Amino acid sequence: MYKVMIRDSMSPLAREILEATGQIEVVVDNEKATGSPEALAEIIDGFDGLAIRSGTRVTEQVLQKAGSLKVIGRAGVGVDNVDVAAATEHGIVVMNAPGGNTVTTAEHAVSLMLSLARNIPQATASMREGKWEKKLLTGVEITGKTLGIIGLGHIGRVVAERALGLKMKVVASDPFVSPEAAKQLHVELLPLEALLPASDFITLHVPRLKETIGMINAESIAKMKPGVRIINCSRGDIVNLDDLYQALESGHVSGAALDVLPKEPPEPSLTILKHPHVIFTPHLGASTGEAQDKVAEMIARQIADYLVEGIITNAVNFPSVSQEVMEQIRPHLDLAEKMGSLMGQLVRKPHDVTITYSGDVTRFDTRPLTHAVLKGLLGAFTDKPLNYVSAPAIARDKGIHVRETTSQARADFSNLIKVKLEGLDEETDEIWGTIFSKKYPRIVRIGRMYLDAIPGGSMIIIQNIDRPGVIGNVGTTLGRHSINIGRFQLGRRGDRALCMVNIDSPADDRVLEDIMALPNILTVTQVHLG
Secondary structure (H helix, E strand, O other), rough: OOEEEEOOOHHHHHHHHHHOOOOEEEEOOOOOOHOHHHHHHHHHHOOOOEEEOOOEEEEEHHHHHOOOOOOOEEEEOOOOEOHHHHHOOOOOOOEEEEEEEEHHHHHHHHHHHHHHHHHHHHHHHHHHHHOOOOOOOOOOOOOOEEEEEOOOOHHHHHHHHHHHHOOEEEEEEEEOOOOHHHHHHOOOOOOOHHHHHHHOEEEOOOOOOOOOOEEEEEHHHHOOOOOOOEOOOHHHEEEEEHHHHHHHHOOOEEEEEEEOOOOOOOOOOOHHOOOOOOEEEOOOOOHHHHHHHHHHHHHHHHHHHHHHOOOOOOOOOOOOOOOHHHHHHHHHHHHHHHHHHHHHHHHOOOOEEEEEEHHHHHHHOOHHHHHHHHHHHHHOOOOOOOOOOHHHHHHHHHOOEEEEEEOOOOOOEEEEEEEEEOOOOOOOOOEHHHHHHHHEEEEEEEEEEEEEEEOOOOEEEEEOOOOOHHHHOOOOOOHHOOOOEEEEEEEEEOOOOEEEEEOOOOOOHHHHHHHHOOOOEEEEEEOOOO
């Protein structure tokens, strides 16, 4: 039975979905007292999953105490409140729920734009004070104005669609969107430098990255059209509030609408909170009942799929694999891990690695297979806990460079995975593996020796001079030690041979020493492949 903690007043749908599996115990903890990293660290041990919204911070301090934690699910898009790098080091999958609150957040941005244009919050506050400031609160029309969208992702695209319906001209800046894709949305794609002076309104929909933090600052604001209005429903750190305040004071910026702030909740003394031309909402972009149900349902199903089925969806630190694709690549995944493990046990020291995929396997995203190779490879020379998530990070820590390539299929194999250790001056520097009939794994080459071996269980790898009697001597020696041979595969090249012997029970050091003492034996290594 798995155990999952749900926090931050998430929709009850999440609990219902997790418990419906019959394999997950759910603990709901909405106490603010346990929300700090220090408090959470004291209670997280024993939980396999953690489902959160924006209120809980998952730091390295928490993760160090989370010995059983396998997955963190963020019911929403942003994972700023999770130390993703540390989670990856600990082998914990971090998932989010993109798209669940897309429409809600986009609608909020449009609502803020309209409220900003017509001074609706200021008018409401004025009338509550018994005033009738009709001339003072005169606004501007939306029709015919240019809306600049910075970040044309899921939310930005919905904003564009709504703005076009309001008869606005829409321009956008996004380095990851092609002009063709923008044109299909009836949006003109511009460089940021061109968007800033062209826009009457600017709305921000970018992630919190090193490149985007503080991107709206004195320098970028100076390039904007005088009288511009700015809307931020993305991340608080995107806007330098001091620079924005100065631009509001000078009149260069006519108004701003902020749903997010660098610190939430903000200090009451924050200067910009008092500015009459700024309107605020307390991070309400995703706060509708419909959106909260959607993201809760999404993250609960994703956590359940991972814990129960091993299927990873919408992970921010691992390639996502659908159930359908997982069923197709699972044989390759198992083979890739065993190939890495075999190579690691033969070599026993780190080397840069090149992994080449060819044939049918290249139809899929091969990144999970690379993770699997690294998991198997590193398991031979590290005592750190390893899984598919943590393996690449640990490889980087060890200075191992990983190169992935693809090549055309060979006539003799419909699919092929090649793992080569660079700079290794040994005959066993490369392993080839394939899947026969979509389900039968085979090792088909080690070094320059072709063979047909089943990777599994305990195996003895023998390199020898190709002379008569070697196979008989090995068989006799194993028999003398009461070790049964399950399968014996031989590869030959010139005067050298390589034997891969599947044995029914592990051999101890004395058995390996006896084999090594036989005539014409060059090396003997035992490997265990599960």
